[in-house]
Amino acid sequence: MGDYAIECKNVTYTYPLAENPAIQDLSAGFEKGGFYGIIGENGAGKTTLCVILRGFAPDFYKGELTGQVLVEGKTIPEYKTELAAKIGYVFQNPFNQISGVKETVFEEVSYGLENFGVPVDEIEERVINVMQMTDIEELAYKSPFELSGGQMQRVALASVIVLEPDILIIDEPTSQLDPEGTDSVFRIIRELKEKKKTIILVEHKVDLIAEYADEVLVLKNGKLIAQGKPEDILSDMSLPEQGVALPQVAVLGNMLRQKGFPIDRIPITEKQAAEEFQKAMSRRSGRP
């Protein structure tokens, strides 16, 4: 059995006044230091799963939860308020993350550390480091409410990373970012993984999940319908039937295979695709 950061056992959750559960009988383990990508069509229950793992549901959202959620082996009520330091949570809508009580981005990113009672010198150092890492230094003196959607997303991410939690739950952090900003968020997340953090990421950009995640979970209608290595899950041509796009190179690989192009496996990353296709081509040209 793995050493789990978070483990769900037969979790079913229903929002207040809802007829049907948003999450149904879901069991999954998130091992310490792993990078988990959660994918699924909109409305599948991805965000609901995140708020359950963080304990916001049912505590804040109310509703009814059955089954068990264990964070490092302990139930969520056992943590009381300490869970805030253990799990960092980046909201899907960055507007919900901004405290609203701070006048500059610098102060906003400092806010969590102030609440944790970290000494001022240390706060400054950590905030400056994180702002460099997330490329928001030039926003330091701006009001958090004057930012574009993409900028606000990076500030929200920074304000959570600065807390250095062991576990990070990140809900669609790149939806409003340009391609370069998106790549940089994935690089930041990989750096966090290198620091042994456990990462749970909701994301529609499967091409990047393919490249970075250790494991992928697919949700549909509140149920976990698949879980496994990216190379297995994201090369499965039936994935679009679940409302999830395939990586572009997997689409291309499948088209080629159907035309009789001899590839050994369906690639899911750019690098794999180039290698796989080159190998097949050189095999051909090697013939007499």
Place this chain on the structure above:
Amino acid sequence: MKDLTLKNVSFAYPGGFKAIDDVSLLVKGGSNIAIIGQNGAGKTTAVKMMNALLKPTEGDVLIGDMNTKEHTTAEVSRIVGYVFQNPDEQIFHSTVESEVLFGPKTLKLGLEEEDKRVGEALRITGMEKYRQENPFDLPLSVRKFITIASIIAMDTEVMIFDEPTAGQDLNGNRRLAEILRYLHEKQKTVITISHDMEFVAANFEQVIIMADKKIVRAGTPKEIFWDFDALEKAKLKQPYAARICRLLGIPGNIICPDAAADAIMNGYGS
């Protein structure tokens, strides 16, 4: 069909921050174009000037021969509809139906025409099933379609979609592609801002790259996605199919997976 023209347009926000610097552009009536570029490149400012939410601080914006400087935003917005980047800045009604009905009502079209417009807009955006729901009970990606339906119901000649692909899943993107085709058949001029290069490669005739307050390059997707100089300036990448073709040394400025598959097979077979 009215052409849309930007003539040496600059825009500075109050306080002096310049967001657009001497941009000139002609969008032919009935065309379907995408604008791509980094966050902060000036894309949203540029399109907000097209429907007079903002007026240029220098230069002129013309819709046909109508100069936005000489008209109110209310007048211009009957010809150019703008779907906000953040749907929550646009939505203010308690049901999807009343939200979509708001625009047509201001046009005083009569009940029958209003109903027809709302019904058609809800149908094409896939929002019929949410007709009586409160928009704020629905996910963000669905709220985006409600705001698109509101503009389609206005039936403006020009429509601008600001990042409709943000946060969309596979079916959301398919729906958007259908909406674009539908509007193109109705000979609308549609201008879409997007960060999704695969979507742009598959769904547009013309693409404009913006970087640092200016237009870097305008052209067909095949042209712009193989213009490494322009992509570099705007810090953009090629779509995956193009990247693979480049790595394999396959010619032909390919940008879509099906064309890439054909080209790889041709190379393989020869």
